Amino acid sequence: MRRLLLTLAVTCSATTTSANCGGKFDPFVSVLKQDARNLGYKETLLNNFFDQVSQDQKVLKADRNQGVFQKDFIAFSNALISQNRLTHAARNAAKYALAFQKVEQKFGIPPGVLLAFWAFETDFGANQGNFNTLNSLVTLAHDCRRPDLFRPQIFAALELFKRGEFDPVLTQGAWAGEIGMIQMLPEDILESGTDGDDDRQVDLQNSAPDALMSGGHMLNRLGWQANAPWLQEIELPANLDWSMTGLDKAYPVARWKSFGITARNGALHDTAGEASVLLPVGHKGPAFLAYPNFSVYFEWNQSLTYVTTAAYFATLLTGEPVYDARIPDQGLDGTQMKDLQRKLVGRGHDVGKVDGILGSKTRAAVQAEQSRLGLPSDAWPTPELLNRI
Known part of the structure; x- marks a missing residue:
């Protein structure tokens, strides 16, 4: 579920050669291997890493089937925040109290923040995904929707393989290449992987302290301010x-x-x-x-x-009450949202992709049109707005 905005790691930032995405799969893999040679990786290592990689159509299907993000906040939060997750969050907070204390002391991340990610990403480690990670990364890098996001992850995984911390055949995770209890991409593991249980290893799939400490390290690296609200x-x-x-x-x-x-x-x-x-x-x-x-x-x-x-x-999870849902104005379903996005594009607005998802660009366009029409400019699209544009 996670979609990071990534900064390339120093070890993985080589300029690629000819084919950045698309084309036949095997020649694409050959280009990846050549890029890796240019980075100084040895031929035997590259053969062991790439020789069993294959394209996974299930990954592409999952990537194009993300309709869950068309739900509004109330529907989405009701779907994700269950009593079961609240109960298990409390249990895990108690079970790993020492680990959470260490994370907060070292990185300034409150327990509730990591507990929420841990719950949503894998149900506290129970559902970490069964996609071959290397196949996922290479498939998504070959696909031309977001190659710049996924291509660097292949070289990060290669570096982890060189260190003995990634298995190209056995390592599994989410369809988008994330690994472990809180779903970290290989580049994140390189930059933020942290031993949380003092066994001199970073095992994000089996060690909750490692996963929590690594997640805290990553959030800290991304700019989280300690002792501050969110x-x-x-x-x-x-x-x-x-x-x-x-x-x-x-x-x-x-x-x-x-x-x-x-x-x-x-x-x-x-x-x-x-x-x-x-x-x-x-x-x-x-x-x-x-x-x-x-x-x-x-x-x-x-x-x-x-x-x-x-x-x-x-x-x-830090003790605040359940939000007051009140009674919002009726929103739009996915089909109506796409219709609205097309109308907004017709009026000269940049909404990004017409996908039925109320993203930041669509919200900005909605707010501008609401102001023009004399409606409350709260960036929430309604049937009235759709009919008046």
Whole structure:
């Protein structure tokens, strides 16, 4: 489920040769091997690494079947946050209390944040995936949808293989190449893999302390600020200027307070710098203040719905109450959303891919059209907006 925005590792940042993606599969693999030779890897190692790799059509099918992200925040959070996950989160928090304490002391990551990822990614290690990792990575790098995302992961896996920490035949994980209890890509493992149980190994598939320490290291490396908030449910005044809302706009917390925004539970974090008002399903639904740490979630996953749900679940696991769902305006189904996206494109907006997913570009376009039409500009598309464009 995770989709990292990646920075290439130093060991894996070679300029590729001719075919970056597409074409016949075997010649593509030959190009990969040549790139690896250019990096200095020995022929025997390359043969052992690449010789059994094959294209996996199930990976491509999974990559194109991500309709779950068309769900809105309320539907998505209700689907992912179950009583079973809450119960197991509490049990694992107690079972690995020492590991969580070490992570927080060393990297500043609260237990709830990692517990939420651990729950959503693999149900606390129970469902780590059964796709051959190398086949997944090479298949997705060969596919021309996102080769720049997956191609570097092949060379990261090769480096792990050289170190004896990856098996091209036996290593399994998610369809998108992530490995272990909290699903880390090979490049992340190279950069953030950390021994959490002091056995001088990094085993992300079988050692919860290793997985938690490595996940904490990665979040810290991506910019997480220790002892700082990430998401907080808020109460909104009825007269708020909705055009000021959205993750692309941030203002000092003191300014939001001056507009009459209050915390639903406790107090706003005055010292947290700037924050954004996030309305996942419009101004009539639950509302949140997104603090700077919230942006780190997008380095883990690019879906706003997933990110908001994971961040919210983390607040639940730290003792915050269940959000007030209220009664948001009716949204659009997937077909209607695609229709809206096509109309927005017709009006000159860049919505990215017409995929029925309410992403950041579509939200910005919706907000602009709402302002033009005199509707509440909360970036939440409704049937009324669809009919009026």
